[in-house]
Amino acid sequence: MTFLLRTFQLGMKSLLLHPMRSLLTVLGIFIGVASVIWLLAIGEGISREAQRQIEGLGADNIIIRSIKPPADVMGSSDAPIPYGLKREEFDMLVQTIPTIKAALTIREARRTFTFDGRNEEGRLVGCTPEYFEVTRLALDRGRLLTEADVDGRHNYCVLSSGIAERLFPYQDPIGRRVFLSENKDYYEVIGILEYRTPTAAIGGSLDAQDFNTDIYIPISTMRQRIGDFVYTRRGSSRTSEIVELNQITLRVRSIKEVRATADLVRRTLHIPDESKGKDPKFTLASAKGKSLAADGSFNDSPARLDAAVIVPEELLEQARMAKLMFMVLMGMVAAISLVVGGIGIMNIMLATVTERTREIGIRRALGATRTHIIMQFLVETVLLSVVGGLTGIAGGLLCPAVISGVRDALFAYAPTLMASAPEVAKQVEPVIVSYSLPLAFGISVAVGVVFGLYPAYRAAQMDPIEALRHE
Amino acid sequence: MVAAAKLVDIKKDYVLKSETVRALRGVTFEVPAGDYVAIMGPSGSGKSTLLNLLGCLDKPTSGEFYLGDDNVAQMSDDQLAFIRASRIGFVFQSYNLIQQYTVLENIEVPLLYQGRLTIKGRRRCRELAEMVGLGERLGHRPTQLSGGQQQRVAIARSLVNDPYFMLTDEATGNLDSVTSEEILGMFERLNDEGRTIIMVTHEDDVAAHAKRIVRLKDGLLQSDKINEHRITARTRAQAQGVSLAAPEMSEAMPVAEAV
Numbered sequence: 001m002t003f004l005l006r007t008f009q010l011g012m013k014s015l016l017l018h019p020m021r022s023l024l025t026v027l028g029i030f031i032g033v034a035s036v037i038w039l040l041a042i043g044e045g046i047s048r049e050a051q052r053q054i055e056g057l058g059a060d061n062i063i064i065r066s067i068k069p070p071a072d073v074m075g076s077s078d079a080p081i082p083y084g085l086k087r088e089e090f091d092m093l094v095q096t097i098p099t100i101k102a103a104l105t106i107r108e109a110r111r112t113f114t115f116d117g118r119n120e121e122g123r124l125v126g127c128t129p130e131y132f133e134v135t136r137l138a139l140d141r142g143r144l145l146t147e148a149d150v151d152g153r154h155n156y157c158v159l160s161s162g163i164a165e166r167l168f169p170y171q172d173p174i175g176r177r178v179f180l181s182e183n184k185d186y187y188e189v190i191g192i193l194e195y196r197t198p199t200a201a202i203g204g205s206l207d208a209q210d211f212n213t214d215i216y217i218p219i220s221t222m223r224q225r226i227g228d229f230v231y232t233r234r235g236s237s238r239t240s241e242i243v244e245l246n247q248i249t250l251r252v253r254s255i256k257e258v259r260a261t262a263d264l265v266r267r268t269l270h271i272p273d274e275s276k277g278k279d280p281k282f283t284l285a286s287a288k289g290k291s292l293a294a295d296g297s298f299n300d301s302p303a304r305l306d307a308a309v310i311v312p313e314e315l316l317e318q319a320r321m322a323k324l325m326f327m328v329l330m331g332m333v334a335a336i337s338l339v340v341g342g343i344g345i346m347n348i349m350l351a352t353v354t355e356r357t358r359e360i361g362i363r364r365a366l367g368a369t370r371t372h373i374i375m376q377f378l379v380e381t382v383l384l385s386v387v388g389g390l391t392g393i394a395g396g397l398l399c400p401a402v403i404s405g406v407r408d409a410l411f412a413y414a415p416t417l418m419a420s421a422p423e424v425a426k427q428v429e430p431v432i433v434s435y436s437l438p439l440a441f442g443i444s445v446a447v448g449v450v451f452g453l454y455p456a457y458r459a460a461q462m463d464p465i466e467a468l469r470h471e
Numbered sequence: 472m473v474a475a476a477k478l479v480d481i482k483k484d485y486v487l488k489s490e491t492v493r494a495l496r497g498v499t500f501e502v503p504a505g506d507y508v509a510i511m512g513p514s515g516s517g518k519s520t521l522l523n524l525l526g527c528l529d530k531p532t533s534g535e536f537y538l539g540d541d542n543v544a545q546m547s548d549d550q551l552a553f554i555r556a557s558r559i560g561f562v563f564q565s566y567n568l569i570q571q572y573t574v575l576e577n578i579e580v581p582l583l584y585q586g587r588l589t590i591k592g593r594r595r596c597r598e599l600a601e602m603v604g605l606g607e608r609l610g611h612r613p614t615q616l617s618g619g620q621q622q623r624v625a626i627a628r629s630l631v632n633d634p635y636f637m638l639t640d641e642a643t644g645n646l647d648s649v650t651s652e653e654i655l656g657m658f659e660r661l662n663d664e665g666r667t668i669i670m671v672t673h674e675d676d677v678a679a680h681a682k683r684i685v686r687l688k689d690g691l692l693q694s695d696k697i698n699e700h701r702i703t704a705r706t707r708a709q710a711q712g713v714s715l716a717a718p719e720m721s722e723a724m725p726v727a728e729a730v
Contacts, residue, residue, distance in 0.1 A: 002588040006576075013571045362567045365528060366628070367556020367584040369549045464528050468567070 003372070004379070011380040014352070015387075022384060025348045028341020029388025029447060030395060032334055033440040037396025039330030040439075041430035042403070043323050048431055050319035052197075056136055057312040060255050062262050064248040064269065068241065069306050080229065082242035083306040089269060090248050097250075097264055099257045104130045106247040107222050109230050113215060114179040115167045122163050122213035124180070126222025132158075132193075134249055137211065142174045142191030149190075150218040155225075157187035161195040162212030178215065185225055187217055255313060262311045270304050338443060341388065342451035349381050349455035360459050361467025370460035377459050381452025382445055389444025393437055400430045473539065475636045475667040476502040476525065481534035481544075483520050494520040495531070496690040502636060502669055507662040509670045509678035509698070512687035521687065522671045526559055526638050527551045539635055556584045560629030564641035566621040568613040574600060574624050575609040581632045592631075599627040603657070619650035626657060636667035643677055655680045656704060676702075 015022045057063065066084025087105075094103045107126035112119055129145050131137075140161065149156050157178060164173050177186040196211040231240045252261045266273055353360070360373060368376075407426070410418050418426065483495040495517045502508055512518040523529040524536060527543055530551075536544045538558050543551065561567075568577045578596040582588045600606055603623035605616075613621055622642065629637050639658070643651035659680060662668050672678050679702045686693040 003583055003586065006583055006588075010571060017571070358567070359569055362569060363580070363584075364552065365526065365555060365561050365567070366581045367552050367632075369552040369584070371549070372552075372584055465523050468528075468563070 004375075007376050007379045008383070010376065011383045014356075014380060015383060021348060022387075025344050025384055026388040026391065028337060028344045029385050029444050030341075030392045032338030032341050032447070033389045033392025033444050034395035034399075035330065035334040035337060036440045036443060037393065037432065037436045038399045038430070039327060039334060040433045040436040041396070041399045042428060043327045043330070044433050045428045045430040046326065047319060047323040049428060050322070051316070054312045054316050054319065056196075057310070057315075058134060058136070058251070059313050059316060060252050060258060061134060061312055062250045062252060062258065062265055063310040063312070064250070064265060064271075064307055065310065066243055066246050066307050067305065080240040080242050082228075082244075084243040085245040085248055085269075085307055087244050090245060093248065093250065093265060093268060096268065097261060099253050099261045099264075100250050101253045102130060102134075102251040104128045104134060104249050105219060105245045106131065106249070107219055107226075107243070108246040109222075109226060111183075111215075112181050113163065113167060114181055115173075115176065116171075118167055118169075119181075120163055120166050120213070122160075122215055124222070124226075125214050125216045126219035126226075127216055128219055131216070131249075134251060135211075137196060138194040140192045140194045142189070144191055145216060145218055150220050153218060153220045153224050155185065155187045155221060156190045156217065158191040158193060158216040159189055160193050160212045160214040160216075162210075163215055164189075164192045182231075183225055187215070258311060258313045262309055262314070266309050269307060269309075271307055271309050273309075338447055342385075342447045345381055345384055345448065346451040346455060348384075349377060349452060350458065352380070353377065353455050353459040356459075357462060357467045357470040360462055361464050361470060364462075364464035365468060373460040373462075374453075374456040377456035378449065378452045381455065382448035385444045385448030385451075386441075389441050392444065393440055396436070396440060397432060399432065403428070403430050473504060474501045474537065475504045475506070475539070476669070477535075477537040478524075479535040479537075481521075481524060481531045481536060483517075483524065483529070484532045494690055495524070497534070498687070498690075498692055500685060500692060500695055502667060504635075504667050505662070505665050507658070507668045507670070507680075507682040509672055509681035509684045510687065511672060511675075511678050511684060512693070513673070515689075516687040517690040518671060518673075518687050520690075522638070522640055525669060526561060527554050553585070556581050557632050558635040560632065560634035560637040562622070562625050562629050562637060562639040562642045564644040566613070566618070566625045566645075568621055568624055568628075570613055573610050573612060574605055574616070577613070577624055578628045578631055580628065585632070596627075596631055599630055600624075603627045617650075618646050619653060622646065622650075622654055623657070626654070626661075630661075630666075636669050637661070639668065639670045641672055642670070643672075643674075651677070652707075659703060 064085060069083055090103070090105055094100060104127065109124045111122065111124040113122055113124075114120075125131075127145070128150055129147055132139070132144050137160075139158075142158070144158060145156065159167070159173060159178075167173065167178065168176070173189045173192060175189065177188050179186055193211075228244050229240065229242050250261070250265065252258045263273070265271075363373065363376075407418075478501070479499050481495055481498045482493070485492040485494055498517075498521065510518060510521060520529070524531055527538070527546075528551075530546075531544050534544060535542050538554060541554075543554055546554065555561075569580065572580070575593075575596055578600055579588055579593065582592045582596070597606070597609065600609055603626055605611075605620060605623060605627070608616065608620070613624070616624065622645075625642075626637075637658075642658075643654050646654060655677065658668055658670070662682075668681075670678070670681055678684050679698065679700060681698055682701060683696065684698050685695045
């Protein structure tokens with residue numbers, strides 16, 4: 001015990017004898033350990049962000065959205081061409097797929113909302129009462145839409161917080177009526193939702209969603225007042241479209257059945273599976289299905305481009321993969337700097353051992369065994385790497401502050417650069433993972449031991465007679 | 472009386488590439504407890520080899536080396552380390568103190584490696600430091616001390632484990648004549664107190680302080696005689712015409728000294 005204490009003291013003394021040298025040696029470990037903590041913190045930040053978004057969609061949900069086909073598919077004619085999901089398709093899904101627990105439909109249109117001379121552009125959403133629950137939109141004040149509202153096709157609306165704030169900066173919106181100029185229609189506000197953080201696009205298949213410009217009305221009211229044909233004028237340009245349903249959300253009985261159900265939905269609606277890319281299995285399955293389906297119409301129709309299936313559960317998997325990729329890359333960076341740091345330590349320790357040959361000889365003559373010598377130099381190396389580890393942990397803990405600081409600075413001084421930066425870089429909030437601290441510390445100790453063993457062994461193998469003669 | 476050290480037909484060969492150097496070719500002698508032996512010989516006589524063997528820093532090619540009752544000739548490296556820590560007190564020409572340690576810490580080193588650095592052990596270290604006249608300088612580093620003072624620290628260190636014998640290698644080689652005399656006086660006093668001293672030197676006037684002189688030549692014992700003309704404090708005093716009364720330790724070792 002006293003031996004260890006003495007060795008520790010001696011180690012400290014010898015390191016402080018060359019403070020600059022020790023400092024530079026420690027730097028490699030510092031960077032390595034700090035980057036371990038950084039990578040875990042950023043990885044965790046990314047995955048939490050993705051998780052949050054995906055949970056917002058609901059892991060047991062399958063979302064089918066209508067997509068406006070590109071212009072060349074639509075043709076050049078001005079006449080609106082119908083696209084998207086049909087009401088009869090919705091009925092087909094609900095009636096044929098047994099694993100569906102609940103299902104709802106949404107109709108959307110871009111509209112201008114007016115109140116008291118203020119105009120706000122937003123999304124008019126026709127939905128059913130379940131919509132709020134399924135998309136996890138919480139009520140702030142008033143009440144949500146009810147079955148009675150849908151059945152009665154009332155002109156009621158629920159405002160998202162953003163619209164409520166901008167349209168009614170001074171008044172209480174509840175009980176007041178919002179005017180839709182395109183339809184010359186009034187809707188009475190019955191409730192206001194809580195603020196919902198906009199979500200970034202995930203994995204390419206889901207657009208960024210901002211719920212804060214939405215106004216929700218009963219879908220039955222929307223069908224009656226607006227219909228399937230939507231004519232929108234924006235300045236000089238005008239667009240018209242015929243859409244029956246913008247979105248179908250299916251809730252599956254259990255999460256285990258989500259994927260199978262999603263496959264079934266894709267095949268029923270002839271939507272290609274984007275997540276699998278050009279998967280030969282898909283066509284193979286189609287070919288098999290063809291022989292089974294007598295009329296052949298089921299699988300013969302070309303893959304449709306006007307709808308997409310979004311499976312949050314699959315996105316979760318993608319997010320996990322993305323996180324894993326990030327961790328592997330950063331892990332390699334950390335590993336490289338730790339190895340380089342370790343080599344630096346080894347280099348310095350070899351020099352130290354040569355420098356202190358005489359001392360080793362004295363110690364051996366006075367009764368130190370090889371083990372004692374190995375311990376002495378190992379303690380010194382581990383001390384170096386632990387100092388690196390501890391400062392590295394301190395550096396790692398600064399990660400959230402540094403990242404947000406740098407991001408703010410970049411937004412302030414290079415806004416164009418930041419505008420083109422990926423969504424992740426703009427949004428990610430690193431979260432220090434608790435286990436990363438002991439992990440990083442352990443790594444630094446391990447590096448010390450691993451890279452200290454050889455110099456210590458060299459020291460211990462010295463012939464005491466030769467060492468004593470060394471000048 | 473049990474011998475402090477006993478060598479029986481010790482041989483040591485060094486293999487250098489193709490040729491074998493026979494450094495010791497069968498050396499036999501005994502050092503009884505309480506003896507004060509000087510080992511002399513020209514360079515190449517096997518003096519250093521014998522010193523390394525006596526100090527358990529090396530193993531003989533053949534022969535027996537008894538330290539007390541144990542034959543240490545073919546002990547393992549770790550066993551020899553323990554023997555060095557517990558039974559031998561080294562005093563080197565260049566003092567060989569550990570620069571990062573204080574005086575007290577240097578004296579403690581052999582105890583450290585035996586795991587005997589207890590409160591009692593520490594007290595003994597302090598006493599030894601006082602005995603060699605450095606009680607006031609326990610916290611000093613070797614660089615803050617003169618050569619003679621450093622050698623006194625080394626002597627205190629060599630005594631801390633109560634060794635079977637002190638092994639001194641040209642202990643006065645780096646010191647001026649006054650300080651040399653002082654160190655040799657200390658050896659004499661320690662020998663008077665019953666310490667066994669084996670001294671390796673090539674200087675006749677240093678060897679003259681020993682009770683017995685062993686001469687080596689070409690790896691063999693050339694002579695092993697009682698020193699008839701031994702220089703002691705008494706003879707020195709007589710030579711200088713000073714009082715015969717034995718001086719006190721502190722007087723024999725003035726604190727102030729030239730380096």
